[in-house]
Amino acid sequence: MKLSQKEAVFASEVVTRFELYNSLFLTLPFYRVKHTGTLLPFFTSHCEESVRQNIAPADIIESFFAQYEQYVQASDRFDLLFRFIQYIERQVVLFDAIEDAAFSKTHTQEETGSIVSLLQQAAFKPALKAKLRQKLQEFSLRLVLTAHPTQFYPGRVLAIITDLTQAIKANNINDIHLLLQQLGKTPFFNKQKPTPVNEAASLAWFLENVFYYVVSDLQQQVEGEFESPIFNAHQLIELGFWPGGDRDGNPNVNSQTTKEVSDLLREILFRCYYRDFRLLKRRITFRGVEENMNRLQDLFYQNSFVKAEEPRDQQTEIIDNLEAVKDVLLRVHDGLFVDKIDDLIRKVRLFGCYFASLDIRQDSRVLRTAHQQGRAYANADLPDNYDTLSEEEKLKLIKFDEADIPSEGYDDLTTDTYTTIRLMKRMQTAGGENASHRFIISNCQQASDILQLITLFLWSGWKKDALTIDFVPLFETVQDLKAAGTVMERLYSHPFYKEHLKSRGNKQVIMLGFSDSTKDGGYLMANWSIYQAKVELTSLARRYGIELAFFDGRGGPPARGGGKTHRFYATMGREIANDHIQLTIQGQTISSQYGSFDSAHFNISQLVNAGVLSSFDDNNDKNTLTDQQKGLLASMASTSHKAFVSLREDPLFLKYLEQHSPLKLLSQINISSRPVKRNSGGELKLEDLRAISFVTAWTQLKQNIPGFYGVGSALKKAKEDGVWSEVKSLYEISGQFRTMMDNCIMSMSKADFRITAYLESDAVFGSFWRRLKDEFDLTRQLMLELTGTTVLLEQYPIERKSIGLRERIILPLVIIQHFALQQLESNKNDEETVRVLNKLIIRTVYGIVNAGRNVA
Template sequence: MGSWIGGDRDGNPFVTAQTLRHAAQRQASVILTWYLDEIHALGAELSMSTLLVDVSADLLALAERSPDHSEHRADEPYRRALIGVYARLAATCRELTGEDAGRHAVGPAPAYTRAEELRADLQIVIDSLAAHHGEALADTRLASLARAIDVFGFHLASIDLRQVSDVHEATVAELLRVAGVEGAYAALSEADKRTLLLRELQQPRLLALPFHAYSETTASELDIFRAAREVRARYGSRIVRNYIISHTETLSDLLEVMLLQKEAGMFRHGTNGGGGAGLDVMVIPLFETIEDLRNAPQIMGELLALPGFDAVLAAQGNEQEVMLGYSDSNKDGGFLTSNWELYKAELALVELFERRGVRLRLFHGRGGTVGRGGGPTYQAILSQPPGTVNGQIRLTEQGEIISSKFANPEIGRRNLETIVAATLEATLLPTRNRPKGLEEFEAAMQALSDHAFSAYRHLVYETPGFKDYFFATTPITEIADLNLGSRPASRKLMDRRQRRIEDLRAIPWGFSWGQCRLLLPGWFGFGSAVQRWLDEAGSAKAKAARLATLKRMHKQWPFFANLLSNMDMVLSKADLNVASRYAQLCEDRKLRNAVFSRISAEFTLTEQVLGAITGQSERLADNPLLARSIKNRFPYLDPLNHLQVELLKRFRSGKAGSNDARVRRGIHLSINGIAAGLRNSG
């Protein structure tokens, strides 16, 4: 289990070293309090007397170390031992969190220094019960608690650190310049950057000067790395194990983070007889754009080939994680191309790591909207390319859907079981995603992707005025102004004259299209891609043969079937009539008509070709329960959309009262309501 809370700084300047410390402290407080409650309950359950049962010598010794010396419990060693464990755990909680979480008075006891010490004490209790006919007692609450300690330690969940590569480059550049090593690091070629960084990693001295006043960004970054080392020492090494680098484009993006770890004492360069090189925190590239996905195998191959990196891998259990971004790749290249490039990148990475004998764990940054890789988790895992799951997979769960999936214990258990079941099935039956004729299917998919990419890029990045249309016809500006979401809507501050689609974050991009009921990132380009591919066949007979191929792909290839299923769901939520109301918010009539007519035509074409491939004229015909669920929300969703349009008109009019708190509150409520109605919307 992992969390990005307190560690994800990508685009959010308010996540600092203090935020990381607070998140770690809060997590420790939650899990230690739960341990204390469980230990107290066990003390009430394990009240057996030595007059009736035998106990082990180790259990007696544990009981003797307890601060409880009440004569009323002199013959109850299990209870006394657990009181001692409770006392030590309460002292641990006070030391780690500053809180007195003990619910019951206890005597003085030393704090545990590691979770393994607590686990060892509980094992003494388990072994004593097992050796004296108490297996049934050991296999209930006690066994669950022992397993929880193995999993959660004193940290509860690992906090992943994340930052965009540009910030690392700026930080390293300043460190090198101030230290007099290199005055223009950012201007160096990629080859020169690698040479310099590798040389610095072997240097025993540090770059950071203790009394120099660094820029706010550099100081903050150095503080984060130092805080990471601090919380690892305090709560255990598992609390910070991964460092994710957003927008990884080159090998130097990875080396920069290794160098920053060295500055915080978390990198061992393996010289002076100190053993092999090692990183305390695994450096994980996040490949997001279409180009980066295509370059991922080359970059990872260069990383694995670095001199001495074998020692780093050995320290990591001969395992390396790679994260794949669904949101930015979709925003960059559209729904179809994003999914296809992710598919190809996974296959290429698996082939590379198998050849090098290194275990690969893929981390899928997916969830929320279909444009961000959302959709049913079970089908998503089973549709992964053959051989890419291989016993393990890592997935993100977006904050806005955590409550719907895990707030209820039974639903949470069911969701976890679904993930485990799909992972096992994909691992043990990989040939299901390798149908006969796969080469033909992949060739067809490549052609479709090329056409879809062209259609999407032409609309979003090459249509004059499209950015103005987008900002006018969606609530993207209000989402930013009303401070919705966990981070700014753009990685860069923009005024109205300088704003660009490229600078928008992918999450508000997709979220805004959902608000206006177009959900464009989840389907645009598919219709024209299929139509062009069919038209290229020439004769009617050749067209029919290609359509038959698409039908076979839908029936036999889980990847393509899942793709169409997700698109079907998105189209069922879209509404051109409602979207036309939002289009009226664009005051430039010529621009409005040009863009909306293209979107409308593509929507109609996409519905037509999807129906031709699946044989279904109605949306979600193969999933009537979901179709009914979505349809039942429309009487609530549609009025919210119409209200939102009117509120946006008032808010943007600049007239008296347009910035009234009630108007802003109304927009806020409408955004939340529409998001809740669309469900996978963030």
């Protein structure tokens, strides 16, 4: 079959290069095992052939070692398996670097739509250009980096990937060889869990090395297409940051952590400025600018290398000095190097003295306790039974009196809450309002959750007329999403909150989480619940004259809201507010979509383009669902929800995950400061299990249940009800529904039930495994019929090939992991063997997770 042009490029730039450099890589001597690189291809082939025959992982490992007399001792076998893991981890890195190097050739802006290509079209169409200008003046994109552990590379490995990518681009074999040797000797994991500050430093690598350049470049490209400024009141792309500020369920985050991360972001930013300024100083060597240049030198150096006790916002002073230098260059020196001054001015306008806004997040239950404990000091004049009153009674009684109560003397979480609220004021003084201006309330169930939090600020020295904070409710479970409209209407109609919103420009941000709603209700119901909530909340906001921005907790694999994110935003329809796109990016989403200048530029440009295009009349009409289409989706979501809940309530559900996935061992993986579950000291309960751990466990099983289960049942019922043609029509017409289905297909393409096929005859879990497999087969069959294809992801051949290659690379890791899980039961009384098996399982998780970057 003849390859398309894109497939041919992928084959030559990625597949062939990987085969070439991998052969080079496999010849490198690796620690104590001389023949590891020689044996690994044979082991991979053995795994592939055995999986095709549905042989159990333990038997696959045993039959492999039976071929080699030197591997009789268990210690020698374990040693070789660990060496295989080391090689495969690094093969994944090599593949990442090769794909990154080929990115500009395998992705073209014109083909998928970008703001850059749209601007180029508008240059010759005055009407389109005017329309585009108006939209850009209203639109903003906010990307919020989070430390959720869905991918792991330490900073030292990220740096190697960057250098390796450049060497591959230049086809520099000598550098590639040296970097592969460096990669072989560089550890991939931490011996201890990272602290939240460690996580912040790791993510800040992307701020410093990617976003600092890309955000500025895109802003300049857009500005350059218009004759006069279009971003006077706002900036096109904003950056947010969660490590150090997100304390929801993470006991390792406290006010000291938040302060350290805030200071770290400032320090890293000023080092970026100082680096640029040193280059600038080498060019601007003229008379008339000495005083301003000396002041800038001092400002950048002091903030980069001297830690101030009480830092202050110096953005205006920096810009004033740069503008003064620019003025001299224009008047006296023929405008030489003015473009370099403009570049630095633009960056200082974009990043200020803070780099990325540090969001604060805490659970509503913690905040209710803080309100309860602070009332006695604040003379709140509330009845003793206040906490048991109805919501209506609470709303009547809440007062907004200013006070200055102690920040200490409570339980640890309450003390942290009051200390952090005061710290937010310090951060605004140090970096400007945008340094930290959002408090996100997780598990927000009532309007009083927001209003009580406001009183905590007023009891902590903040003033009503200077409350420069946006209060952001987070609705995540299916039930909370249904109640969101009631909560927000109570807020919009509350006198004090109305005044507060007015002081904030009548702008409200609402966060909608995807992960927990998937765990709660399954893939289709999660998507539908969020869509419904957005329609209702948009209608409500428009009725009250509120400018609404949805902040989407999406990221990682499709089961956690990832996938083709830009297509969601491009197909919202007129019923959903889309003037501002805000979303979390995390784990492999960061490394795969924003890990290099090329990929970040491309993906940010796509998101901006999606937001702009979605507002155009023809797109709005096409993507707005009719009542009949909504009814069809609601019916399918309900069927899917019932199927998923039925599975989740099966008594074997959690036992299956605990016994056949690495779930219980995820807490030992040193990639996150956050516990695997919220109730870290108690027994494992599904409601306490974090969505990331939940999805990761199914990913390791190669079953990806949260990404598809129930969808097949929904499609089958639609057929039985005689509405299959309507479903097919919906897939062809609705961009939202098509994206939901395509992301589901992407999730399924990563599943491989052959690896666990041995469980079909298991006395305990046999029927449960067959239940999972039957739903997968049903969903796969109906998805192929729905999309008119013969294989999953047929419409996206590059992604299909990329996933296929990645899955082949890590297949031995999956087999080793499941072999070790099988061996645990029979060796449970051998403490040393259990220790080694657990270590094998933990080590395989890294490579399997890292290889999944293309599902982001």
